[in-house]
Amino acid sequence: MYRDGYDNPLTTGSARAAELYAEASGVMLAGESGMIPAFEAVTREDAGFALGWVGLARAHHAFGLGAGALAALERAEALTDGLTAREASHINAFALLLRGQGPQAYRAIREHVDTWPRDALVAQTCSSVFGLIGFSGQPGREAEILAFTAGLMPHYGDDWWMTSQYAFALCETGNIEKADQMIDRALAQRPRNAHGVHVRSHIWYEAGATEEGLNYLNTWLQDYENDGIMYSHLYWHAALWSLAQGDTQAMWDRVDAAVSPASGSTSPAINILTDTASILHRATLAGVAVDAERWKGVSAFARQAFPATGNAFIDVHAALAHAMAGDNAALEQIITRPAGPAADLVPDLAAGYRAMAAEDWSSAAGSMMRAMADLARIGGSRAQRDMVEQSLLTCLVKAGRAQEARDIASLRRPLLAESIAA
Ligand SMILES: [Fe+2]
Structure with missing residues (x-):
């Protein structure tokens, strides 16, 4: 049998289809440009190759293109002849995931990965902060991703994808030195790996390496096309560093070109909403004037892209946008009808943003404080959750409690302590 890039047998009679599948899988694992066309090429080469269709379904799903994802998934599910046990399990796992059956998908995927640890496309669903563990809402999710990736490492040798995922987990649990070594190894093998x-x-x-990071991204992004799945988010990282440098014009240039709803970005809606709300708020906290129209734009985008609650990370950013745009009805809906595994944290954080918009700093600090002990459960990365951390610190300072803000920052996020005025 032909095999994929990780030695897993494939049920296709076409050597070219197997080769294209390995290439497309690499594009997906790297977040490189051309993910959907890469899997379309596999299905054109062999329309009877089930995993080619699953890959295409997953590529559509990653960009939030539900109809394309389900159509491709159904093509895969109709191809049952001669499948290996791994392929049948692979199709089942993605069918559960793409149909929104999160808990069942998570169980199926963990069992699948225990049996076939080198099925990287399946393992990928749990390996980063936006994955099934990342958005599980469970306490200790950062440690769980570290355990998950560390457990897979012995199966992957020096593989660039696995090493980069392990590096992320190390970074998010505070082991920066080891993460730094790992990511250098990964990027040396595949420098255009956008996830890396x-x-x-x-x-x-x-x-805190702002200048080094910004210089690197400025160069690297010149050759990253806007259909790459990390496009908007990497521009958000660059915009954040421009803000840290006080280069407001460069920050707005990046936001307007690649991050905001008005940029026309085709990146996933979760990135467009959360990264735009985040940079607008962090700019405000840094003393930059933010036009009310910008908030109205992101609030409207949130209502349209995420009409129902269900993901605390999304819902907290949407609540912030609605609060700052003055859309009280949308904000109250999030506060009164939270949903999803970290729903218990959403009302306090959303009410905190409602109080911030009203400049009721003590009330805002009180609300946010109630959610801080478990903040990581809302999901996303530490860098993204710094928006909430910084919100609390600002509220405390404005409420005349600067020493408390410094004490909290030094315990929770020393990185942010220097942003607190003396
Ligand atoms: Fe990020």
């Missing part, structure tokens, strides 16, 4: 470049950006963020 993303991990590299997080490591520099955690290290």
Whole structure:
């Protein structure tokens, strides 16, 4: 039998289809440009190759293109003849995931990975902060991703993808030095690996290496096309560093070109909403004037892209946007009808943003404080959750409690302590 890039047998009679599948899988694992066309090429080469259709379904799903994902998935599910046990399990796992059956998908995927640890496309669903563990809402999710990736490492040798995922988990649990070594190894093998470049950006963020990170991203992004799945998010990282440098014009240039709803970005809606709300708020906290129209734009985008609650990370950013745009009805819906595994944290954080918009700093601090002990459960990265951390610190300072803000920052996020005025 022909095999994929990780030695897993494939049920296709076409050597070319197997080769294209290995290439497309690499593009997906690297977050490189051309993910959907890469899997379309596999299905054109062999329309009877089930995993080619699953890959195409997953590529559509990653960009939030539900109809394309389900159509491709159904093609895969109709191809049952001669499948290996791994392929049948692979199709089942993605069918559960793509049909929104998260808990069942998670169980199926963990069992699948225990049996076939080198099925990288399946393992990928649990390996990063936006994955099934990342958005599980469970306490200790950062440690769980570290355990998951560390457990897979012995199966992958020096593989660039696995090493970059392990590096991210190390970064998010505070082991910056080891993360730094790992990501260098990964990027040396595949320098255009956008997910690896993303991990590299997080490591520099955690290290406070603003200039180094910005210089690197400025160069690297010149050759990254806007259909790459990390496009908007990597521009957000660059915009954040421009803000840290006080280069407001460069920050707005990046936001307007690649991050905001008005940029026309085709990146996943979760990135467009959360990264735009985040940079607008962090700019405000840094003393930059933000036009009310910008908030109205992101609030409207949130209502349209995420009409129902269900993911705390999304819902907290949407609540912030609605609060700052003055859309009280949308904000109240999030506060009164939270949903999803970290729903218990959403009302306090959303009410905190409602109080911030009203400049009721003590009330805002009180609300946010109630959610801080378990903040990581909302999901996303440490760098992204710094938006909430910084919100609390600002509220405390404005409420005349600067020493409390410094004490909290030094315990929770020393990186942010220097942003607190003396
Ligand atoms: Fe990031």
